[in-house]
Amino acid sequence: MSTPLPILQPTRIFTGKDYRDVLRHELDGGKIPISLGKGCPVQCEFCYETDHSYRETLEPPKTTQEDWAFILEYINQKPTDPEQFWCLGGNEYMEWTDLFLHPKAMEWVEDFLKYTDKNLTFFTVGFVHVPKIHQLAAQYPGRINFELSVITLGSYRQRLMPHAPAVKHVMKVLDGPAVSSANFYCFDSQTMSKDAVAIAAVNRTCVLWMGCLTPVRGIKKESADLMLGGRRYLPEEARRIYDAGLPNMTTIHTEAYITAFMNRRKIVSQFDALELGKKDTVVTARSVHKILTLYRKGRAKFLHVPNATLGGDSDCTVLLTFDDIARRLTDEKVVHIPKCVMQSGRGAYRDIAGVSLEEFMRKTKVKVKVLHKLDTGFANRQLYRNGFLKNYVEDYLRHPLTQAYEALPVPA
Ligand code: SF4
Numbered sequence: 001m002s003t004p005l006p007i008l009q010p011t012r013i014f015t016g017k018d019y020r021d022v023l024r025h026e027l028d029g030g031k032i033p034i035s036l037g038k039g040c041p042v043q044c045e046f047c048y049e050t051d052h053s054y055r056e057t058l059e060p061p062k063t064t065q066e067d068w069a070f071i072l073e074y075i076n077q078k079p080t081d082p083e084q085f086w087c088l089g090g091n092e093y094m095e096w097t098d099l100f101l102h103p104k105a106m107e108w109v110e111d112f113l114k115y116t117d118k119n120l121t122f123f124t125v126g127f128v129h130v131p132k133i134h135q136l137a138a139q140y141p142g143r144i145n146f147e148l149s150v151i152t153l154g155s156y157r158q159r160l161m162p163h164a165p166a167v168k169h170v171m172k173v174l175d176g177p178a179v180s181s182a183n184f185y186c187f188d189s190q191t192m193s194k195d196a197v198a199i200a201a202v203n204r205t206c207v208l209w210m211g212c213l214t215p216v217r218g219i220k221k222e223s224a225d226l227m228l229g230g231r232r233y234l235p236e237e238a239r240r241i242y243d244a245g246l247p248n249m250t251t252i253h254t255e256a257y258i259t260a261f262m263n264r265r266k267i268v269s270q271f272d273a274l275e276l277g278k279k280d281t282v283v284t285a286r287s288v289h290k291i292l293t294l295y296r297k298g299r300a301k302f303l304h305v306p307n308a309t310l311g312g313d314s315d316c317t318v319l320l321t322f323d324d325i326a327r328r329l330t331d332e333k334v335v336h337i338p339k340c341v342m343q344s345g346r347g348a349y350r351d352i353a354g355v356s357l358e359e360f361m362r363k364t365k366v367k368v369k370v371l372h373k374l375d376t377g378f379a380n381r382q383l384y385r386n387g388f389l390k391n392y393v394e395d396y397l398r399h400p401l402t403q404a405y406e407a408l409p410v411p412a
Contacts, residue, residue, distance in 0.1 A: 217311025
């Protein structure tokens with residue numbers, strides 16, 4: 001699919017800047033900006049960074065020991081918040097890569113734990129040194145949150161992530177105290193459920209983080225079809241895991257329409273509390289639109305805005321952009337937009353592409369009333385509140401309205 005030209009473009013911030021500025025931007029956002037100096041060699045078929053052209057990034061050269069000394073000193077100047085976990089991976093101004101492919105990554109993780117009093121969170125598909133990562137987890141209890149991207153252990157692994165570590169290695173990473181949560185997904189019958197049982201057999205304490213992968217723009221059609229195909233099997237796979245009674249905490253997150261249904265009362269009560277009139281226009285992504293149309297039809301104008309910037313099958317209000325909203329405007333003079341749209345890592349009142357609220361209003365000539373209570377804190381609370389597999393099976397799959405809800409047409 002070709003990329004639509006943006007109507008609203010953010011002001012570029014790195015033109016003519018030194019790469020250390022990128023490092024500082026990341027560090028100020030709580031990220032540890034190690035760079036491989038190249039794109040991610042793992043080349044997973046499902047990678048959300050396949051097309052990250054919507055946001056400006058700048059690739060610093062491969063991180064040197066001197067850069068690392070700069071990073072560590074910068075981190076040490078920041079006050080310690082016991083609730084904060086500094087994040088290795090998931091950069092905002094740099095392309096995402098598996099940072100454990102940097103030959104110094106393990107050594108620098110140890111430096112971080114030794115020379116700072118701060119906590120660390122990281123993601124990897126498993127490129128960690130096995131005895132070392134378990135030793136560090138045991139030596140620094142509570143300071144490491146290790147999210148292992150297992151994705152799948154079965155036959156689809158080779159097709160989706162041919163350059164990732166072998167299953168044998170991943171199982172060794174799981175076997176010990178290091179991994180806090182393992183994420184893996186449903187692609188077919190006996191995929192997610194088999195993985196859950198296999199992982200629980202070697203690690204009874206890590207969180208099992210499951211669901212379906214959502215294709216975004218740039219992902220090949222065959223891979224997107226495989227990701228979407230997993231949805232058909234999600235109910236039966238979830239029931240198998242439920243019946244298996246695994247000791248681990250089990251969560252299911254990635255299905256927006258399910259999350260919206262399970263939080264329908266909260267969504268409706270929050271909408272009521274806004275006290276909007278019939279003529280007011282409220283911006284919503286697909287699933288929230290469906291809930292509000294079902295329970296509060298005619299109480300306001302619900303402007304369904306597709307996640308056109310991220311494309312694929314995205315369905316998330318937090319990840320809407322001002323450009324997405326601008327494309328849906330017709331004759332509105334005023335629109336109500338949830339605050340979560342403009343709380344991205346790009347700064348206050350900016351969307352995930354970096355476009356500001358002020359730029360949106362100036363270019364579209366549409367006035368915006370920000371719905372402050374609908375912020376990312378609210379969105380995250382709803383995501384986690386009912387995010388357990390138990391909730392999905394008991395409150396969604398067994399709910400008498402589920403089939404009728406799923407059959408409702410999605411907004412155009
Ligand atoms: S390892 Fe992570 S960053 Fe690299 S291609 Fe795979 S999903 Fe993308």
